Amino acid sequence: MPDTLPALPASPPLIAAQSDQQAVLLWLSEFMDRPATLRSYRKETERFLLWLSDRNKQLQQVQREDVLDYQRFLQAPWPPERWVGPARPRQHPHWKPFTGPLQPGSIRQALTILSALFSYLSEAGYRRGNPFKLVRKRQQATTLPVERFFDQQSWQAILHAIDTLPDESLRDQQQAARARWLITLLYLTGARRQEVAQARMGDFSQRRQQWWWRVQGKGGSHADIPVSDELMTAMAAYRNSLGLSAQPEHQEDTPLACKLPGEKNQTLQPISDKAIYLICREIFQRAASQSADKAVRSRLIQASTHWLRHTAASHQLDAGIPLLMVSQNLRHASIQTTRRYLHSEDDARHAATGLHRMQDRKTATEPAGNPESGTPPDSNTP
Missing domain, CATH: 1.10.150.130 (Tyrosine recombinase, N-terminal domain)
Structure with missing residues (x-):
């Protein structure tokens, strides 16, 4: 045909x-x-x-x-x-x-x-x-809670490592100030290291007596993150180490995280996201070497910068910040992503399951007999 x-x-x-x-x-x-x-x-x-x-x-x-x-x-x-x-x-x-x-x-x-x-x-x-x-369809796996975050023991070890950084020379002091600023910034905001590397001080602005950070995220999207008083205090300390005023100027072009100033480099230059990774890893390794707890050491040794983002989400939820707000702060596309950090539900379930005990069940259900007369439980003898 x-x-x-x-x-x-x-x-x-x-x-x-x-x-x-x-x-x-x-x-x-x-x-x-x-x-x-x-x-x-x-x-x-x-x-x-x-x-x-x-x-x-x-x-x-x-x-x-x-x-x-x-x-x-x-x-x-x-x-x-x-x-x-x-x-x-x-x-x-x-x-x-x-x-x-x-x-x-x-x-x-x-x-x-x-x-x-x-x-x-x-x-x-x-x-x-x-x-x-043309891939074989696999059964959708159950989404498990995020485990790559710092528990309280590990977090305290990190804070101790920061507090004990060397400060004998001016360069030591500048390195310590930068490391302290980076850990604080990443923890309090949950930002990605790439977002920090490309940000400027002028991205922080004040509205209605409140500070906000306008972040450029994945795919060039922009979002505003609330900035706490604690973070502004940390920024002031870091800016002081650079010889700057406490608060950023409108549209200030100073990098949010800078290379160490030197004799040949008087202008402040941004550090790369890889440098941020290495600085944070050095703090984690230092914290691990100072910890006497084997489990804490193991956790810190394998940690990466992204753990600070996971920790920010987990600790915000533990502090009672509503799930929707944490999702907005972390800029998750789905609130189900944020729910993976909700460890309090697992803690409550674990504590409740502890009420289910063999000894309590035996005491509560065992029928009472007459030990003196030898009458067995459930006997029909009058």
Whole structure:
């Protein structure tokens, strides 16, 4: 039977890329305003392109079988002498793409990033379909409470570590002031380190005798975070260490966290989000070394800067701040995300379950007999 309708012409691509490298670089350029995301996406796409190059394949040739092969490869990159090595800068002559096999969570993240790339290329008309989306549907896992936060013992160890930082020299004092400011800022606001790195003092402003911090968050979104008197006092102390007035000026361009001033660097420059991570990690390691509690030491050694965000949410809820307000402070897209930090419900459930005891049940339900006459319980003898 002859066709009654002619075939529709193929739609022209929406991008002008002529090679895989050009297509990937165009996709990555969409994230120029999100440095942390850009680094992560660039790392995973470069790994995948190197793997494809070994197999003499282009992005347009990738099929579902390749996705499954790559997933297995991430579990144990082979041969290790080509793919695995110690962490080094990308420009180092002995740089390797991996430091070892990836954990399941890291593999899921890598595949999610590559799926986003292939969706982009498919919608742009550079290739047909997204083989990463052909994944077996898994049963939705129950969302568990967040455990990566500092309990009270760990938090007190951190505060002690800050209070005992060296202060003999001017540089020691400046380093201590900055570390104290960063820990205080991240804990009281729940901000992400990337948000702190790109912020300015002038982002703090006063309305109706109240201070607010306008934060630029994920995807360039903006939100106002309430600023407590305690945080403003901490800011004044940090600004004093920099030779600044106690409160920021309107639209002041001073970075919210600065490199240490020096003879060659008189202007205040912002520190990177990686520097914030390293400063906080140093405090956590110091707190661990000073603690006599093995469990506290273990918790502090594995902690990262993001734990301060988790801790901010948990401690705000423990303090009785309403769930909706904490969700707004943390800028969660869903209140269910915030609910994961609500440990008080688990504490109450645990305490209530303690009322269920074997001894109490035995005493309460055991029928009374007559021990002197030998009459057994439940006897029908009059």
